[in-house]
Amino acid sequence: MKRALVTGATAGIGKAIVERLSADGYSVTAVGRRKERLDDLASQTGCVPAQGDVTDVTRMQDIVEQSQPDILINNAGIGLAISGLETAEPNDIARAFAVNVTAPAQLTRMALTGMKARGTGHIVSIGSIAGLHTLVSSVYGAGKAAIHRFSQNLRFELVGTGIRITEICPGRVESEFYDARTGNIEPNNLEHASFKALEPRDVADIVAFALSAPPHVNIATIEVLPTEQAIGGVKIGTKP
Ligand code: 8X3
Secondary structure (H helix, E strand, C coil): EEEEECCCCCCCHHHHHHHHHHHHEEEEEEECCCCCHHHHHHHCCCCCEEEECCCCHHHHHHHHHHHHHEEEECCCCCCCCCCCCCCHHHHHHHHHCCCCCCCCHHHHHHHHHHHHHHEEEEEEEECHHHCCCCCCCCCHHHHHHHHHHHHHHHHHCCCCCCCEEEEEECCCCCCCHCHHHCCCCCCCCCCCCCCCCCCHHHHHHHHHHHHHHCCCCCCCEEEEECCCCCCCCCCCCCCC
């Protein structure tokens, strides 16, 4: 049975990935900060709950050593400072990069040791269209762009090891990420979509697809949008 480690597992895309991979027969360790939600998820899916903050290197090392993942899903992400640089709290900028960039790099480093020893592994990172295209947020976009380059260059570093690197870049997903009540973002044009956004399980299905490809096939980068979302255009500011 393949072992998967999923971060950001208590809500949204991460929770949907845990549900999907558990149903598909993977042994799943679910990492998140909210213990009650993790316990609920464990009783629903049979996953192993592992409470912790992804920026806590010591705790993450323990979890990786315990779970020995064949598959690492770097899903945990945070929308701090997503509303704009000028209004962002200094600590929010630091936390955004810590969660969205540094933590996936650290976790990947930790997981690679066992994967290399076993000669097989799969790192899946949930990026964003904000990492591929110019969108509203400088800080959030920079973090997701870092994940894009991280994934591309890691593939280069690991060629010849049998380890696959997949990056999935969703557009708008209906999840708590956009819920101002969770404290991630202030209410603005990133609030819940007024159109049919992607559902977390749509992204989980793509993860399952990438994992189920034959070992010689690496689904490298997938960009996925709601049908009613398009990217492009030029913004012109007028200074009086
Ligand atoms: C954020 C994607 O489309 O909501 O990851 O700006 S979008």
